[in-house]
Amino acid sequence: MPSPHLKNQTAVVGVGTTQFGRLPGMDTYDLGAWALKEALNDCGLTSADIDGVIVNRIPDYQRFSESFGLNPRFALSTPGQGRMSGVSIQIAAMAVASGMAKTIALVYGNDGRSAGDKYGGEGDRYGSGGAGQFFPYGMTSPGAVHAMMFARHMHQYGTTSEQLAAIPVAFRKHASLNPSAVMRELITVEQHQASKFIAEPLHIYDYCMINDGGVALIITSADRAKDMKKSPAYIRGFSQSSKLKDSTFPPDDLWYSAIQKTATDVYEMAGVKREDLDALMIYDNFSPTVLFSLEGFGFCKQGEGGDWIQNGRLELGGQFPTNTSGGHLSESYMQGWGLNVEAVRQIRGECNQRQIKDAKLIQYMCAAPLMTSIIYGKDAV
Amino acid sequence: MSDYLKPLPKIDELNQAHWHGAQQGRLMVQQCKQCNTYRYPFKKMCADCYSIEVEWKQVSGKGSIWSWCVFHRPYFKGFESEMPYNVVLVELDEGIRIYSNLVGALIDELEIGMRVKACFDAVTSDVSLVKFEKDAP
Numbered sequence: 446m447p448s449p450h451l452k453n454q455t456a457v458v459g460v461g462t463t464q465f466g467r468l469p470g471m472d473t474y475d476l477g478a479w480a481l482k483e484a485l486n487d488c489g490l491t492s493a494d495i496d497g498v499i500v501n502r503i504p505d506y507q508r509f510s511e512s513f514g515l516n517p518r519f520a521l522s523t524p525g526q527g528r529m530s531g532v533s534i535q536i537a538a539m540a541v542a543s544g545m546a547k548t549i550a551l552v553y554g555n556d557g558r559s560a561g562d563k564y565g566g567e568g569d570r571y572g573s574g575g576a577g578q579f580f581p582y583g584m585t586s587p588g589a590v591h592a593m594m595f596a597r598h599m600h601q602y603g604t605t606s607e608q609l610a611a612i613p614v615a616f617r618k619h620a621s622l623n624p625s626a627v628m629r630e631l632i633t634v635e636q637h638q639a640s641k642f643i644a645e646p647l648h649i650y651d652y653c654m655i656n657d658g659g660v661a662l663i664i665t666s667a668d669r670a671k672d673m674k675k676s677p678a679y680i681r682g683f684s685q686s687s688k689l690k691d692s693t694f695p696p697d698d699l700w701y702s703a704i705q706k707t708a709t710d711v712y713e714m715a716g717v718k719r720e721d722l723d724a725l726m727i728y729d730n731f732s733p734t735v736l737f738s739l740e741g742f743g744f745c746k747q748g749e750g751g752d753w754i755q756n757g758r759l760e761l762g763g764q765f766p767t768n769t770s771g772g773h774l775s776e777s778y779m780q781g782w783g784l785n786v787e788a789v790r791q792i793r794g795e796c797n798q799r800q801i802k803d804a805k806l807i808q809y810m811c812a813a814p815l816m817t818s819i820i821y822g823k824d825a826v
Numbered sequence: 827m828s829d830y831l832k833p834l835p836k837i838d839e840l841n842q843a844h845w846h847g848a849q850q851g852r853l854m855v856q857q858c859k860q861c862n863t864y865r866y867p868f869k870k871m872c873a874d875c876y877s878i879e880v881e882w883k884q885v886s887g888k889g890s891i892w893s894w895c896v897f898h899r900p901y902f903k904g905f906e907s908e909m910p911y912n913v914v915l916v917e918l919d920e921g922i923r924i925y926s927n928l929v930g931a932l933i934d935e936l937e938i939g940m941r942v943k944a945c946f947d948a949v950t951s952d953v954s955l956v957k958f959e960k961d962a963p
Contacts, residue, residue, distance in 0.1 A: 566901035567833070575867050578841075579925040580833035581955055583897055583905045584913045592895035593915055600893075600938040645896035645910070645933075693867050694915060694923045695893075 446710040447539070447683060453825040455538040456670040456677035459488030459663030460786045465777035466558070466627050468657040473503045473554030476659030478513055481552050484661035489674035490548065495663075497546030499523060499533045501553045502780065509552065519546040525555075527730060530781030531809065531817025535683045537664040548665040553782045558657045564588065575693040588652055588731060592644035594695045595733035599646065602748035604736070606646050608755065610637035612732040613650040613774050615759045620771025622761075622799040627656055628775045651732040653773035660782035662789075667825055678789040681806075681822040682715025684708075687815045700812050704741025707816045711808070715820040719744060722820075723804040724791055725759075725767040726784035728811035729774050735759075735767070738812040761799060769799045785809050785819070792823045830950050832904030837953075841868050843882040848954040853887040853944045855922055856880045866922045887944030888961060889918035891928070894936040912936055916958055929957050 461483025463476055471479075477500065485491060498517045500506045502525035510520060519540055523529040530553065537549040562568070565586030569576045576585060598604045614634055620626035632650060640648045670677035686706040688696050696703075712718065719742070727735045736750040744765065745753035759767040770776040770787040777783060788807040790796050805823040810816075837845050847854030856865040860877035864885075871878050892915045900906045914928045914936070928942065943961040946954045 563901065565899075569901075578835065578867060579913075580902065581835050581949075581953075582913055582926050582957075583832070583902060583911055584925040585901050589895050589897065589913065593893035593913075596895060597893045597938065642896065642898040642910070645898060647895075690873060694925075 446714055447535075449714055451538065451542050452714055452716070453679045453681055453822065454542045454667055455664055456667055456679045457662050457785070457789045457821070458665050458670050458673040458675070458677050459484040459490065459661075460789050461485070461487055461661040462625065462783065462786055463659040465625060465656050465658040465779070468556070469559045471559070471657065472556050473659075474509055474512055475554070476556060476657065477503045477509060477552040477554035477661065480554070480659035480661035481513060481550055484550070484663050487675065488663050490663060494548050495550045497537065497540055497549030499537055499549060499551045501525065501529055501533050501551070501782070503552060503554045517546065519549065525780070526813075527728060527780035528811055528813040528815045528817065530785060531811050531819060532685065532815065534662065534664070534680075534785060534819055535685065535817065538680045538683060541664055541666055547669065548663060551662045551664065552659070553661065553779065554659045555779060556657050557655045557778070562655055564655070572693055586644065588647060589644040590695060591731040591733050592647045594699050594737070596646055597695070598699060598733065598736065598748075602751065604748075604751035606648065607634060607638060608751035609651065609732050609736065610634040611754045612729070612735045612759065613637060615757070616729065616768045616772045616774045618760055619769045619799055620775035622797075623770050623776055626771040626776040627654060628771070647731060647733070650774070653730050653778040656777040656779075658777050658779055660779050660786055662782070662785065676793055676823070678792045678821045678823070679825045680819060682711045682713075682717065682820040683818065684710035684714065685815065685817050686710075689814055692814045699737050700816065701737070701741050701747055704738065704812050704816055705743070707810070707818050708742040711818040711820055715822070717806055717820055722765065722806050722808050724769060724788070724801050724807045725765050726788050726807060726809040727767055727772070728781050728784065728813070729768060729772040730778070732774065734812050738810050741812060742810055742818070761801065766801055769796065769801065781809070781811055788821045792821055830904070832949070833902055834950065834953055840870065844868065845953065847882070847884065848946055848956050849948070851946050852884045853956055854882050855885055857883045864920060864922050866924065885918055885920045885922065887918070889916045889942060891915070891936070891938055891940045891942060892917040892923060893938055894928070896933050896936070914942070914958060916942055924956070926955075927957050928959070930959050
C-alpha cells in the first residue's frame with residue numbers, strides 16, 4: 446500500500462476535454478494539446494507553471510513538450526493501454542508528493558477512430574504480446590478475451606446476458622444527460638438482447654466505442670491546490686496490483702483475488718468504506734469488466750454481481766451511481782481518463798442534469814491484468 | 827501457391843518443434859529441463875526457475891473446454907466465408923491452456939467442461955493446425 450502519509454497530499458486542480466467522436470485531421474498530439482489548453486484554462490495556470498509532464502497514448506513526451514513549449518523537469522510517456530490512465534495519475538501523485546515536480550500535466554490523445562483502429566485482426570497487440578500466435582485459429586481482440594471471461598462467469602454462477610444488460614442500459618441513461626457523450630439515445634434490455642453479437646456472448650452494446658478525443662488533468666500539491674480557480678479534488682487513496690504472470694490467458698478467478706488486493710489497499714489508505722462512496726467510475730471497456738470490478742472491490746460477493754446490478758442500483762438515484770458520464774460504453778472510449786475527469790467534475794458539482802447531490806467521495810477502478818484504483822475526495826479530511 | 831486465405835503461424839526457431847510435431851499428428855510443447863514446468867506460449871526462459879534449458883514433450887492432447895466465444899465479426903479475411911466461427915480455450919490435462927477451434931460441433935453444443943481431444947488439420951502442405959474435437963466424457 447502507498448504510504449498513508451500520501452493521503453490528501455495531492456489534488457486534481459484542472460481538467461480539460463476535447464469534443465469526442467470523429468475528429469479527422471487531428472493526431473494524438475493535436476488532441477492532447479487541445480485538452481491541455483482546456484485544463485490550464487480550467488485551473489487558471491499557464492504552461493510556465495507546469496514542471497512535470499506525463500503523456501499517455503501520445504507516443505513521445507519530447508515532441509509533445511516541444512510543440513507545447515514546455516521544459517518540465519519530470520517527463521514520461523506511458524503506453525496507450527487503458528490501464529495506464531490510473532497508473533499515470535498515481536505516478537503523478539507520487540512525483541508531486543515527493544517534490545520531484547510541483548505541478549504535473551497529464552495529457553492523453555486518442556485518434557483511434559480516424560486512424561481506423563480495430564483492436565482485432567493483424568494489428569492486435571492485446572495480451573502479453575502473444576496475440577499473433579493465435580491468429581491462425583481466428584482468435585483475436587480484447588473483446589473476445591472478455592467474452593470468454595463472461596462465458597466463464599455465466600457457467601460458474603448462472604449469470605445471464607440479460608442481467609449484464611443492466612450495465613450498458615444504465616450508462617446510456619447517464620449519457621443521455623451528458624451533452625458531450627457520443628451515444629445519447631436510450632436503449633432497453635430488449636434492444637440489448639436483440640442487438641448483434643460481436644464475440645458471443647457479448648453483444649455490440651457490451652463493447653466500448655472507438656472514438657477520437659483528448660483529455661488532460663493537472664495535478665499539484667494540496668497546499669498549492671487551495672489557490673486555484675476552482676475547488677480541488679483531493680487524491681485521498683490509491684493502489685495497484687496485477688496478474689501478469691501467465692497473462693496470455695485469463696486467470697481462473699477472473700482477476701478476483703488481485704482486484705481484492707487493490708481494494709483492501711485503496712480503502713485502507715483513503716480511510717473510506719464502500720458505503721461512504723457517492724459514486725463509482727468503473728473502467729468499462731466491456732460490460733463484464735464492470736461486473737468483475739464490483740465483485741472484486743467487494744460491493745457484492747463473487748458470482749452475485751448479475752443479481753446485484755439489477756433494479757437501477759448503478760443508475761443516478763440508485764445506491765451507487767456509476768459512470769455518470771456514460772462511460773466508455775456511451776460517452777467515449779477515453780481509456781479511463783474521461784472517468785477520472787467525471788469524478789472531478791462530480792466533486793466540484795459541475796455536472797448539471799447528471800449531478801449527484803453533494804458528491805464528496807468517488808472511486809475510480811480499473812480491472813485489467815494491471816489493476817488500479819483511486820479515491821477522490823472533496824475535503825482533505 | 828496456396829489458396830488458403832487465413833493467417834498462418836509464423837514458424838521460427840522457438841516454435842518449429844511444435845509445428846513439425848503437428849504435421850506428424852503429435853501435440854508438442856516445451857517443458858523446462860530443470861523444473862519440469864511446461865512453457866506455453868513458447869518462451870526462451872522458464873518463468874519459475876529461469877532455466878533456458880528446454881525439452882520438447884508430446885502431451886496427450888486431451889483436455890476440456892475452459893471457455894469459448896463465437897466470432898460474429900470477421901477480423902481476418904480468410905474467416906469471412908465461415909462466419910460465425912468458434913474459438914475455444916482448452917485446458918489440457920497437463921494443465922496447459924491453448925486457444926483453438928472445436929471442429930465438428932454446432933455453436934449450441936459449445937460447453938465449458940466438455941471433454942475434447944486434439945486433432946490435426948493440414949491446412950497447407952507445410953502447416954497443420956492443432957484443433958480439437960469432442961471426446962468421450
